[in-house]
Every structure is written in structure tokens, then in C-alpha cells.
Amino acid sequence: MHFASSYLLRTLVAAAFLSISASWADNYKGPTPPAVYTQECGSCHLAFPPNLLPKASWQRLMHGLDKHYGSDASLDVVTLKQIDTWLQTYGGQGKRAREEPPLDRITRAAWFERKHREVSAATFRRASIKSSTNCTACHRDAAQGDFEEDRVRIPK
Amino acid sequence: MLPKFFAGLLFFSLNALAATPAELLASYTAQSGQAANAAKGETFFKASHGQEWQCTSCHGQSPKGGGRHASTDKAIEPLAPAANTKRFTDSAKVEKWFRRNCKDVLARECTAAEKADVLAWLITLR
Secondary structure, eight states, rough: HHHHHHHHHHHHHEEEHOOOHHHHHHOOOOOOOOOOHHHHHTTTTTOOOGGGGGHHHHHHHTTTTBBBTTBBOOOOHHHHHHHHHHHHHHHTSSGGGSSOOGGGOGGHHHHHHHTTTTTTHHTSSSSTSSTTTTTTTTTTTTGGBOOOOOOOOOOO | HHHHHHHHHHHHHTTBBOOHHHHHHHHHHHHTTTTHHHHHHHHHHHHOOSSSSOHHHHHSTTTTTTTEEHHHHEEOOOTTTTTTTTTOOOOHHHHHHHHHHHHHSSOOOOOOOOHHHHHHHHHHOO
């Protein structure tokens, strides 16, 4: 009896631990970004979690904001420094940041392409999605760092 | 240490100049040296200026309704002060977005006269 219940307990603990680590994989619960990050970067696109790119990529992005993927996204020096400091402090942590993707685009990283291999280019081009940079189209709570696969809803 | 650093920087960035849409219009009109023309502003806003995007690509056909970013689909709040009281109340922010967006739409910065015309039109919308 004692043996059975301790076995059950250990199984439960192991199961709970496994489910937690599984959800960590596609969840990002990092430190809350400063308002300036959400405001400035989040005006045009999702204020991406800083662990999605390595520090070197963030640094290149922050020093080329006047030519930011075809648009001028330049900032005044004070704001630039604030965001740069935040990204160099919290960016590039975890397994997603081992690789500097082509053009420093999150969507070109090997892990991103692997995770989205079942989503066709035509799906990404739907009017309801527009492009693969539009995380929230399918990951509704992406702004809160939630990229859980079982909560993905691909709009028609 | 870090939170203090960010708080300090936040304090400085919050020091941006508060203004009203009418004050900003007066300032652009003074810079351009001519009266603002709301009708010209409307035409300018709705026209193509030879680039991939025009103002309406992201801001929508009516500045009283919102728009969506042409490439990322991010929701953009209405531009007209009547529909969105936060618009045109911070001169640094207004300058920043005119600079960026004019480059997308015209491949150059806007003149003070162009900014005055567009703002004059936006203020007339009720």
C-alpha cells in the first residue's frame, strides 16, 4: 500500500514536471518589457520577446533602424539607448538565440521554419494574416508570450 | 540598478512637449509661411505619390476609422483628433511619425506646408 501510493505520487510529480517543461518550450514568460519597448517597437508589429534573436542580431537591428526592412524606424538617441540596453540585457537567452538568422529576421531562423513547416506560403499571404511576421493572427496571445501549439488558430 | 536606470530614462522621455492639434497646426503654418489648406491636405492624404504605399495603405480610407499596417497587419488607431483625442498632442511623436511615414509614401520627408495641410484637414473632421 505504502509502495503503491509513493509510486503514484512519483508518477504524478513526473507527469506534472513533464507538462510544465513542455509548455515552457513555446511560452515566453520573461521580464516585463519597459513601456518604451512596447510603445516604440509595438506600434508597427508585435513587440517581439527578446529571446527570439541573439544579442548580435538585436544590436545590428538597433543600429540600422533608419533602414528597418524598407522603412525608417529611427529613434531619438535617448529612446534608442533605453531599448538597446533592454535588448542587450534580456535578449539572446535560451535555445532560440543560438543562431543569427539571415537578415536578422526571426522568420528566417531554422527553428521558426521548422515550427511552421506545415503552414504554406499561401496561408501566410491570406488577407487575414498578411505575412509570417504577424504572430498574433494565429497566436492570439503572442503579446503575452504565448506561442502554445494547442492554442494556435489559423484564420480563414 | 537597472530599474533605476530605466526609470530615469523614462522620466526624460516623458518630458516630450505636450501640445494641442491647433498649436501644432499653428507651428507648421508658421514654418511654411503660408496658410494651411485643408482641401489640399485631403487630396494629399488620399493620393498615390509614386511609392508602394500611400497614407491610406495603413491609416485606412477614413482617418476617423482605424487602419491596419500594410505589411504586419497591426491595428492602427484613428488619426483624426475627433475620433482619437491622443492624436497630435505630442510634438516629438508627431514629428517622428511624419518623418518615417513620409519616407514610405513619398520617398522623402514632408514639407511644413504639406504637414500643415494634412493636419488642417484632419482637424476639420467631426
